[in-house]
Structures are given as structure tokens and as C-alpha cells.
Amino acid sequence: MTSGYIMIAIIFWISSQLVESFILNRFTKPTCNITSEKADCSNRSLVNISSLNLAHDIKILDLSENNFTNVTDTFFKPISELNITELFLKRCHIQYISPKAFALIPNISRIDLSFNNLSLNAMKEGLKGLNGSSIEHLDISNIITSKEPQTLPEDTLLSLHNTNITNLRMRSWNINKVIKNTFQNLSCLQALDLSVNKIHALEMEGLPEIRQLNLTWNKMTSLPKMCDSQNVSLVPKLNNLSLAINHLLDSQEFQKQGHCLPNLYYLNVSFNLMDRIKSDSFSTLKKLGILSIGNMLTYDLVIEEGALNSKTLEMLYLGSYKRVSKDTFNPKTLFKKCTQLTRLEMSKFDFSDLSIVNFHVMISPLKNLSELILRHNKLNNVPETSNFPNLSFLDLEGSTIRHVHRDSFQNNSHLEKIILRLNHLTTIRQDTFTDEIWKNPKLFIDISYNPYACDCDLEWFIKWAYKRGIIVENDDYQCDSPKKWKTTRLDIHIQSLKTSCHPVNKVFITLLTIFSFMFIFLFGLMLAWKLRWDNKYYLHKWTDGRRSAYQKIIDNELKEYDGFVAYNTRDRKWIMSELVEAMEKKEHYKLCLHERNFLPSCAHVDNILESIEASRKFILVLSNNFMEDQWCNYETIIANHKLADGNGDRVFLILLGKISSKHFTIALKTLLKSVENAEWTLNVKGRKLFWNKLKRFMK
Incomplete structure (x- = not known):
């Protein structure tokens, strides 16, 4: 009796396990989204990673937005056998990391620990596990919860001394000062991000390899000392420096320390407190290529004579909310000594008081310009650009331009992108631009949000826009006149314009x-x-209904595939979206496609021959792409052999498009005359006929 109860209990337990397993497999969603070498396990409410069962080829693991309060010694043991190189632990509420935790993933090269709740000591302890690892990129932004601004302790990163870190992000640490040698143990450091802090003092010692330094959104009132006491550069390799959104006052500091920045190429000092860009401020930066000095936080910005002098400057970004007057800058000399500029972005100036002649004089020295961006400048006229033969991009968005004429573009054969949106244009005619510009096949024009007079003058541009595929069929293009069409879309009046502009001649x-x-x-x-x-179609329906009772015996020979499809890979889109969709998914035939079913270990010739033999039917998808492919021509020859062997009823031709006469070989002509074929068309009834023919052939 007892053994019977035990047996029943065992059977019940086994049954419950099977049911539980079925329910878990059937209804439980996978923990992670797997794509290639990456596992996205973010936002899964995980408290540990013991339940993860990841493939051995996973290298990138995203565990962001989970609940890992404590990262213990063995936290990463479930993935210790994997070759994890990138790990994301962003916003995981982490408060503690064991000094031994990261030692279990020694091949790690990138870690993101941003937006966690670590104290400074907890972070220093946790980073000890990276000592001796392969770490190169470390993001520890927004993790220190200090309420008061603090000096960054010199030993903060001491535990990383035996690493090759090249990229370090420490945004939003509430730091107000960085003392010398804080980063000296990071001998390979090339990119340092200290943005969104409150730094007012930064000592650059210990950064000999630094190339990128981001100090955006701090409280710097002056440029850090970039040379040592011997006047030798502390940052000889620095080429990218961002000091935007600070409290910088004197632009001439860059001139004084130019020799300390021998390789500086990119400099951003926008949104600072400089009210005057002084003469020769950047002239000693011998490799300066990109300069951004836009939108200073002072209303009365003045640019002194020679302020932009630079023999190397290639791209310049200027911005201001000030009305340009004779005190703002001298238009005759502003760009006189930065003639290497290829891109000029000068936005949010008020040029309404600057004559078009003076504006032309101002930009005329820039013979090498290829991009000219003048957004929201209250320009009343299009500046003449004939002096810029290399100009390819012109942006005049948000001004007050009413007319455009070809005289402004007499030497702009390379101009291919023109932005004139948000102006006061009422029409665009054929004489607006030169014929050379209109005929440029790459030309793109954006003239949206203008008050158009929907009359005969505008008809030419509408036709041109449709022909070039430029979209004017939305609310971005509206009529402002006549009154009855006001605020209506421009495209809905095309037919009315055709009728009114071209009355029928008797x-x-x-x-x-x-x-x-x-x-x-x-x-x-x-x-x-x-x-x-x-x-x-109707002829087919009539003849099909009057067929005699005699029908050829349906080919029911057992084969691996119902049909082998010969096609060129450039016609893949049609094959997958039309043929596979209709014949496999709807009619449930099994097709053999070379991209999907060929064995990679076999020669291509063997794959073709074996797949044809393993298929009941042989379908050739003919196109110009097909006829230009040597393997497709080989498949055409095989089809001719099938025809010669009396198996022409197993061959079917699909004409995917109009085939050039140069491709009509004797073999192709023989096939077209001898075997069944169907032509693909966009006509609804033509498609029905096409599918009926193909379905009947596949039976």
C-alpha cells in the first residue's frame, strides 16, 4: 500500500514538472533580446543575472535599468565564461560594487556605470576589480551624490593605475576643482569628459596623451594653464577642446597660450561671457581648423579688427542675437585673413541695417567656400555667391528675402543644395536660378513655409518639383493668394493653374x-x-472553362522542392515580397532559392545542378539583371537542355520587366517560343492572369 502511494506521488510530481515546463516555455517571454553579438537585457526588473542563459558568442551585454543594488563578488559568475567586452549598467540603482566583482570579466573593454547611487568610496572600491583588465572606455557619469561642490580627490582613480583606459566620462559629479596629477596614473588617457560640473579651476598636469577634453557647462572664467613652468606644453596632443557654456571673459587667452596647444584643431567657446572677440585671438593656434564662437551670453558682442585672423581655419560658426552696426565689426576686414574657410555658419545676426553691397564685400575674401549657412539673419536679399565657384550648399533659412534672381549665381555650377524656407518668397520662376543650376541632377531645393502667390508664375516650379521628385504635397507649401486659396495646399490647385494658364486655342x-x-x-x-x-484575362477565363475533360497527369513525383527559382540577386526584393509571399506563404509550395538553400560547402555549379534535380519545376525569373549574370546564363543553358530532353513542361519563364534586345540570344528565343511563360505587370487583372498561370504550372 505504501509503495503504491509513493508511486502515485512520483507520477504526480513528474506530471507537475512537465506542466510547469510547458507553461514556462509556452508563455514566458525571453529575458533578453539577442541581436548578433549583443544581448539587450535592459529594463527587465532583474535583481541578479543568475537566470541569464546567454550564448557563447555574446560580447555586448546591456543590463541597464534593472535593480542591482549590490554587485557582489560572484555577481558576474554566470557570464564569467563568456568573452564579454562591453557592459552597460546604466540606471541600475547600484550602491555597492565588490572590489572583486569585475575581476570575473577580465576581457571587458567598455563599462557604463552612469546614473547610479554610488558614494565616492564605494566607487573607488568597486573600480579595484578593473585593475589589470582590458578596460579602455569607462563612463562613471552622474553617480556621485554629493550635494556640495567638491574638489576631485587626487586618489579617486588610483585603483585604475594598471589599466589602458583611453576614454573616461565623469559628467555631473558636482566637481568645482581638479588638482594636478589627478589623472597621472591613467597614462593612456586620450579622451576626458568633465562636462556638466561646476569646475572653476583645472590643473592640466598628468594628461600628456590627452586628445579630446570636454569642459562644456562648467564655471571656467579663464583658460586652464596649458604649459608648465618651463613653458612646455602639458597637452601636446590635444586636438579637440570644448569650453562652451562657461564664464570665459577674455578671448586673447588663446593667443597667449597658442604655443601650448600645438595640435589643437577643434575649439568651441560658444555661450560664454566674452563681450569682445579681440584682435588675433586665435592666430597663434597653428593647426586650428574648426572654431565655434556663437551665441555669447552678452548682448553687445564686438568683433575687433583681425579677431578671426587664421591661416588654417576651415570651418567657422558665428552666432549672435545682436543687430549688426558699425560697432559690431568691420565688414570690409572681418574675413580678410581667414581665406582658407570652406564652411561658414553665421546665424542669428540682424543684418537688416547692412547693405547688400557691404555684405558682399564682407564675404568676398572667402574664395574657397563650399558651404554657406546664414540662418535667421534678417537678410532682405540673397547675397551674391558668384565669387564662390566651389559652393555646393547655401542655407538662407528664416530671413526676409522676397526675390531671388539668377544674377546672384553666375558661377555656381557645383551648387546642389539650396535652403530658402521661412522667407517671404511669393514665387519661384525659371529665371530664379541659372540653367546650369536647374539642370544639376543632384539639385535639392527647400522653399517651404513661404507665402506663395498661386498664379501662373509658380506653375513652372511646380512642374519641375514633381519631375525631380521634390515633395510639395503637404502643409509646408501653402498658397497665400489669391484670397480664396489662402492657407490651402499648393498641390491641390495644379489642375486649376493648368486650365487658367493655358486656355485652349481655337x-x-x-x-x-x-x-x-x-x-x-x-x-x-x-x-x-x-x-x-x-x-x-477574360480570354483565359473563357478558354479555361471550355477545356476538354482530358488533362495532363499532374506531376506528383516526390522531390525535396516544388520548384527551383533561378534569379539575379538584384531582383531579390521582388522574389521575397511577391513570389515567396504568394507561392510559399499562401500556396504552401516549397521553393529553392540560391541565397537561402544552397550549401556553402559545395561548389556553386554543383549546388545549381543538385538543386534543379531536387525540384519538380524549374522557374527562371528573366530580367536585364538576370541576362547580365554569368550564372544566370548558365541556368538558361540548363533550361534549354531540359527542353531538348522533352522536359519543357517543367520549365516556366517569368518576365520581370522589359528585356533589352541585346540580351535576346538564340537560347532565350528558343525558350520563349517553346515553354510556358508569364509577364509580371502592375495591372490588377494582369496580375491575376500571372498568378493563375503560375499556380496551374506548379500543380
């Missing part, structure tokens, strides 16, 4: 009447051609 009507009979026959032929698919 002579034309007379001539049309006289010669109309001459075209009746031609019209009939054209109509027959246009309706050919309708005619073929």
Missing part, C-alpha cells in the same frame, strides 16, 4: 478635329495594348 481645336481621324487606328492599337491584360 486653331488648335480645328486642327485637332481635322487630323483626329488619322489617329483613330493608332488610338485603337494603343487602347488594345493598354487593355491587353484585361483581354488576356
Whole structure:
């Protein structure tokens, strides 16, 4: 009796395990999204990673937005056998990391620990596990919860001395000062991000390899000392420096320390407190290529004579909310000594008081310009750009321009992108730009949000825009006049413009009447051609319904595939979206496609021959792409052999498009005359006929 109860209990337990396993497999969603070498396990409410069962090829693991309060010694043991190189632990509420935790993933090269709740001591202890690892990129932004601004302790990163870290992010640490040698143990450090802090003092000792330094959004009032006491550069390799959104006051500090920045290429000092860009401020920066000095936090910005002098400057970004007056800058000399500029962005100036002549004089020295961006500048006229033969991009968005004329573009054959949105244009005519510009096949024009007069002058541009595929069929293009069309979309009046702008000529009507009979026959032929698919469809339905009772025996020979499809890979989109969708997913035939079913270990010739033999039917998808492919020509020859062997009823041709006459070989002509074929068309009835033919062939 007891053994019977035990047996029942065992059976019940096994049954419950099977049911539980079925429910888990059937209804439980996978923990992670796997794509290639990455596992995205973010936002899964995980408290540890013991439940993860990751493949051995996973290298990137995203565990962000989970609940890992404590990262213990063995936290990473479930993934210790994997070659994890990138780990994301962003916003995981982490308060503690064991000094031994990261030692279990020694091949790690990138870690993101940003937006956690670590104290300074907890972070220093946790980073000890990275000592001797392969770490190169470390993001520890927004993790220190100090309420008061603090000096960054010199030993903060001491535990990383035996690493090759090249990229370090420490945003939002509430730091107000960085003392010398804080980073000296990071001998390979090349990129340092200390943005969004409150730094007012920064000592640069210990950063000999630094190339990128981001100090955006701090409280720097002056440029840090970039040379030592011997006047030798502390940062000889620095080429990218961002000091935007600080409290910098004197632009001439860059001139004084230019020799300390021998390789500086990019400099951003926008949104500072400089009210004057002084003469020769950047002239000693011998490799300066990109400079951004826009939108100073002072209203009365003055740019002194020679302030922009630079023999190397290639890209310049200027911005201001100030009305340009004679005190702002001298337009005759502003760009006189930065002639290497290829891109100028000068936005949010008020040029309404600057004459078009003076504006032209201002930019005329910039002979090498390829991009000119003048957004929201209250320009009343298009500046003449004939002096810029390399100009390819012109942006005049948000000004007050009412007219554009080709005289401004006499030497701009390379101009291919023009932005004139948010202006006061009422029309665009053929004489707006030169014929050379209009004929540029790459030309793109954005003239949206202008108050258009929807009249005959605008008709030419509408036609041109449609022909070039430029979208004018939305609310970005509206009529401002006539009154009855105000605020209506421009494109809905195209037919009305055609009618009103081109009244029918009585002579034309007379001539049309006289010669109309001459075209009746031609019209009939054209109509027959246009309706050919309708005619073929109804003829097919009629003949199909009157078939004799005799039918050829359906080929039910057992094969691995129902049909082998020969096609060129450039026609893949049609194969997958039309043929596979209809014949496999809807009709449940099994097709053999070389991209999907060929064995990689076999020679291509063997794959072709074996796949054809393993298929009941042989379908060739003919196109110009097909006929230009040597393997497709080989498959055409095989089809001819099938025809010669008396198996022509197993071959079917699909004409995917109009085939060039140069491809009509004897082999192709023989096939077209001898085997069943169907032509793909966009006509609805033509498609029905196409699928009916193919389905009947596949039976």
C-alpha cells in the first residue's frame, strides 16, 4: 500500500514538472533580446543575472535599468565564461560594487556605470576589480551624490593605475576643482569628459596623451594653464577642446597660450561671457581648423579688427542675437585673413541695417567656400555667391528675402543644395536660378513655409518639383493668394493653374478635329495594348472553362522542392515580397532559392545542378539583371537542355520587366517560343492572369 502511494506521488510530481515546463516555455517571454553579438537585457526588473542563459558568442551585454543594488563578488559568475567586452549598467540603482566583482570579466573593454547611487568610496572600491583588465572606455557619469561642490580627490582613480583606459566620462559629479596629477596614473588617457560640473579651476598636469577634453557647462572664467613652468606644453596632443557654456571673459587667452596647444584643431567657446572677440585671438593656434564662437551670453558682442585672423581655419560658426552696426565689426576686414574657410555658419545676426553691397564685400575674401549657412539673419536679399565657384550648399533659412534672381549665381555650377524656407518668397520662376543650376541632377531645393502667390508664375516650379521628385504635397507649401486659396495646399490647385494658364486655342481645336481621324487606328492599337491584360484575362477565363475533360497527369513525383527559382540577386526584393509571399506563404509550395538553400560547402555549379534535380519545376525569373549574370546564363543553358530532353513542361519563364534586345540570344528565343511563360505587370487583372498561370504550372 505504501509503495503504491509513493508511486502515485512520483507520477504526480513528474506530471507537475512537465506542466510547469510547458507553461514556462509556452508563455514566458525571453529575458533578453539577442541581436548578433549583443544581448539587450535592459529594463527587465532583474535583481541578479543568475537566470541569464546567454550564448557563447555574446560580447555586448546591456543590463541597464534593472535593480542591482549590490554587485557582489560572484555577481558576474554566470557570464564569467563568456568573452564579454562591453557592459552597460546604466540606471541600475547600484550602491555597492565588490572590489572583486569585475575581476570575473577580465576581457571587458567598455563599462557604463552612469546614473547610479554610488558614494565616492564605494566607487573607488568597486573600480579595484578593473585593475589589470582590458578596460579602455569607462563612463562613471552622474553617480556621485554629493550635494556640495567638491574638489576631485587626487586618489579617486588610483585603483585604475594598471589599466589602458583611453576614454573616461565623469559628467555631473558636482566637481568645482581638479588638482594636478589627478589623472597621472591613467597614462593612456586620450579622451576626458568633465562636462556638466561646476569646475572653476583645472590643473592640466598628468594628461600628456590627452586628445579630446570636454569642459562644456562648467564655471571656467579663464583658460586652464596649458604649459608648465618651463613653458612646455602639458597637452601636446590635444586636438579637440570644448569650453562652451562657461564664464570665459577674455578671448586673447588663446593667443597667449597658442604655443601650448600645438595640435589643437577643434575649439568651441560658444555661450560664454566674452563681450569682445579681440584682435588675433586665435592666430597663434597653428593647426586650428574648426572654431565655434556663437551665441555669447552678452548682448553687445564686438568683433575687433583681425579677431578671426587664421591661416588654417576651415570651418567657422558665428552666432549672435545682436543687430549688426558699425560697432559690431568691420565688414570690409572681418574675413580678410581667414581665406582658407570652406564652411561658414553665421546665424542669428540682424543684418537688416547692412547693405547688400557691404555684405558682399564682407564675404568676398572667402574664395574657397563650399558651404554657406546664414540662418535667421534678417537678410532682405540673397547675397551674391558668384565669387564662390566651389559652393555646393547655401542655407538662407528664416530671413526676409522676397526675390531671388539668377544674377546672384553666375558661377555656381557645383551648387546642389539650396535652403530658402521661412522667407517671404511669393514665387519661384525659371529665371530664379541659372540653367546650369536647374539642370544639376543632384539639385535639392527647400522653399517651404513661404507665402506663395498661386498664379501662373509658380506653375513652372511646380512642374519641375514633381519631375525631380521634390515633395510639395503637404502643409509646408501653402498658397497665400489669391484670397480664396489662402492657407490651402499648393498641390491641390495644379489642375486649376493648368486650365487658367493655358486656355485652349481655337486653331488648335480645328486642327485637332481635322487630323483626329488619322489617329483613330493608332488610338485603337494603343487602347488594345493598354487593355491587353484585361483581354488576356477574360480570354483565359473563357478558354479555361471550355477545356476538354482530358488533362495532363499532374506531376506528383516526390522531390525535396516544388520548384527551383533561378534569379539575379538584384531582383531579390521582388522574389521575397511577391513570389515567396504568394507561392510559399499562401500556396504552401516549397521553393529553392540560391541565397537561402544552397550549401556553402559545395561548389556553386554543383549546388545549381543538385538543386534543379531536387525540384519538380524549374522557374527562371528573366530580367536585364538576370541576362547580365554569368550564372544566370548558365541556368538558361540548363533550361534549354531540359527542353531538348522533352522536359519543357517543367520549365516556366517569368518576365520581370522589359528585356533589352541585346540580351535576346538564340537560347532565350528558343525558350520563349517553346515553354510556358508569364509577364509580371502592375495591372490588377494582369496580375491575376500571372498568378493563375503560375499556380496551374506548379500543380
